[in-house]
Every structure is written in structure tokens, then in C-alpha cells.
Amino acid sequence: MPEPVANTSRANFNDIETTTLRILNGFAIDLMAIPNVEDLFWYVAQKVVGKLGFVDCVIYQANADQTALTQVAAWGEKNPFGRSIVNPLVIPVGQGITGKVAQNQEPAIIDDLLRDQNYIPDTEPARSEICVPLKIGDRVLGVIDSEHPNIGAFGEAELETLTTVAAMTSAKLALLEEAERSSRRYNDLVVAHSELSAEKVNRKELEIRLSEARHLESIGRLSGQFAHDFNNLLTVISGNLELLEAELSNSDALAFLQDGKNAAARGAKLIQDMLAFSQKARLNPEVCDLNALAEAVCRRNERDLGSTVELHPATELWPVCLDRAAAENAFWNLMTNACDTASVNDRIFISTENVLIERPSSIVLSNELEPGRYVRVGVQDLGTGISDKDLQRIFDPFFTTKPAGSGVGLGLSMVLGFAQQSGGAVSVKSCPGQGSTFHLYFPAAPANAHTSLTNNP
């Protein structure tokens, strides 16, 4: 390490100049690899100014609006704590020697501090001081400051050396600022790009859902009209069959008649499902407890279809206001579908729960729901699952993948129509090979509705 510059005689001046050059060269090489502003300040204080033979060094950084300087790095007696500064000094720009240098953007050498009106005495006694600004164009970024216990310790040589160090430091600061700006711009671009992509995907999904909804709505209108007319015809057919029954005594003729009545009854059931799908069913909503209703359908399912159903009822489930028979029919349809796909020993899981729908909602539903309280019924099976292609069509009336005679393709159409007519919605999640979960959402009845809850499911 060279001797303090201020105490140097002419004899070893050349040696010092060589050492100084070597240190500055090293700084120029290392400068490229210094990654951030904080490392730069510490490097300059400890490995540049520190090695150049100055007794101490303090570097101050200016704030964004150039009104104050904060101590950010130090070397020598001013920095007894290694690479950390306890209670960093903050100096208003314009005050003291450092504040004046920042304000004037010009270096200063003070030969005798005790005679200088700007000197703010420090804990370390000092008699002379050198201070150079760090700046980019007209903007001051900070100052490099050094003090010495002797009077007149700093001259032209020290000023030249420190000004070079300050220029190199300022150039690197400008590069780091630019890198920071570029990285911010790049991050902004990445965020904007991902927002745009998400927006595109959302819009595409919305368009698909809208076109599906329109498609179903137009089929609904058609089938609603058809179902009404057909229902009237069925009423006439059934009525006439009843009349004929009263007149006939021949057993063969009565058997034919019974076949006719059965067919008419099946037709009537189909029509009911179609009316439900087109949301034109006559509903008689009443306050009911979906736990009790689900329990009843489960037991009926176990009895009639022999399946194993696991019921997970929520405690303190909110009551709902629904047409009981239609709700039972909807659960029944979901459960028969689940049984149809499940293997012999597979269980079917039924759950009920209270949910709060918010906007925007992360749940993908058949139709948008007003934010609020809903009761959700889930029917889950571990069966074949549904392919993505079929998922687009399962709610279409008469869509079925079941063999002729096993399914008509109206079950889910009815479920969807009933849920929507009751102010709710449907959602489905399915993974081929792993089963499916259907959820029905129904608006919770107003808070005082539970008082009129009946115990009968």
C-alpha cells in the first residue's frame, strides 16, 4: 500500500504514480463485473480510495430529488464496522462541505478545516479535507470525501486521482441505472405480454361459453314449444286410453291397452324432462333441507340400483327454496349417470356444502351467478370420466353415448334446465379414466327461511 499521498517526497513520487495507475487500472477492469450500486460504493471506498493512500474515505449518495446526501460506504477510521454503516449520516444538499460540493457540483479542497465556516466537526479530529462530486450530466449522484489529520494534506495530485475515481464511478453508476431501467422495461413488457395472453385466453373461453349458451338456448326454445304441444297430445291419448279401459273386458285387449298406457307414461316423463330443460316446467318451490333430500335419494338409489353411496352432508347447511320433486329427479339423474359409469364396487360420493360466490368467481359454471350465498350439492363417481369433446355436448338434449334403449340423453338437460330455472347453475369436472364430479348450485333461502323448514325430505 502506498504511503499517504500528502506525506510523499519528490523522490518516491514516480513509485506512487505507478502504484496509483496500477490501482486505477485494476479498478477499470473490475468495474465491468461489479453488479450493483451498493457493491460499487463499497468497492470504491475500500479497494480504490483505501489503497490509494488516503487516510479515510466516506461516500455519500444523493436521494432521487437531490435534496440530501446519505452516507453509503466508508473506509478507515470512519468505518469500524466492516461493510455496514451504523446510523448513516444524512446531510442536506447545500450544508457543510460535502453538501456544498453536491450543490455546486465542483470538487473542493479545504486546507484548514478549523478556519472553514462550512466545516461540521466530526468525532474523528481532522484538519484538511478533499471532496469530489459524482455526477451524470447535470445530475449529482453523490460525493466522495476524504479527511486528513494534517493541515494542507491535499494537493493537485490527490485532486486529479480522486476526480478520475469519481468519473469512473459515475460512468459505472450511469451504466447500472440504464441496466436497471432496461430490466424494469423488460419486466413491464413481460407482465404486459402475460396479461395480454391471459386476456386472449379469457376472451376465447368466454366466446366458447357464450356460443354454447346460445346454442343451448335455441334448442331450449324449440324443445319447449314442441314439448307443450306434445304434452297436449299425450293428455288426449292417455285420457282416451283410460276411457277405453273402462269399456273393455277382453284380457288380450286390456294387455295391449296397458302397453299403450305405459308408452304414454314414458312419453310424459320425456316431456317433463324436455320442459325442465327448456325451463318451462311448472315448479312449486318450497323451503327445504338439501341434506335430507340428498339422504332420501341416496337411500332410494342404494335400494333400487344397489350402488354404494357415501354421503358427506355439511353441518348447518343453509336451507334452499326448491321444487322438491324436481330436485329429487335432478339428483336421481346425476346418481344414475354415476352408477352407469361406476364399476361394481365403486362408491359414489354425495356432498353438500355452503358456498359464497363472489365476482369475479374462479369457478367455471354453466351460467353466471349473482354473488351471494349458495348451497352446492356434489355427485362424484370414479368411473370412466368424460372426454373433452363429449364434455361440450353432454347437456345437449338427446345427446347420449349409451346403447340404444339405455339412455335417451335427457337426464343432464333436465338437470341443467332445473338448476337454471331455480336460480342456480351446474359445473362439471371430469378426467377420462378417473371419474367425474357434477356440482349443482342453488341460491340459499333468505336467513329467516329456516323457520319454515319441514322435516320431510
Ligand SMILES: Nc1ncnc2c1ncn2[C@@H]1O[C@H](COP(=O)(O)OP(=O)(O)OP(=O)(O)O)[C@@H](O)[C@H]1O
Ligand atoms: N357421470 C358420468 N360419467 C361419464 N359420462 C357421463 C356421466 N354423466 C353423463 N355422462 C355422459 O353424458 C351423456 C348424457 O347424459 P344424460 O344423463 O343427459 O343422458 P343419458 O344418461 O345418456 O340418458 P338419460 O336420458 O337416460 O339420462 C351420457 O350418455 C354420458 O355419455
Ligand SMILES: [Mg+2]
Ligand atoms: Mg342420464
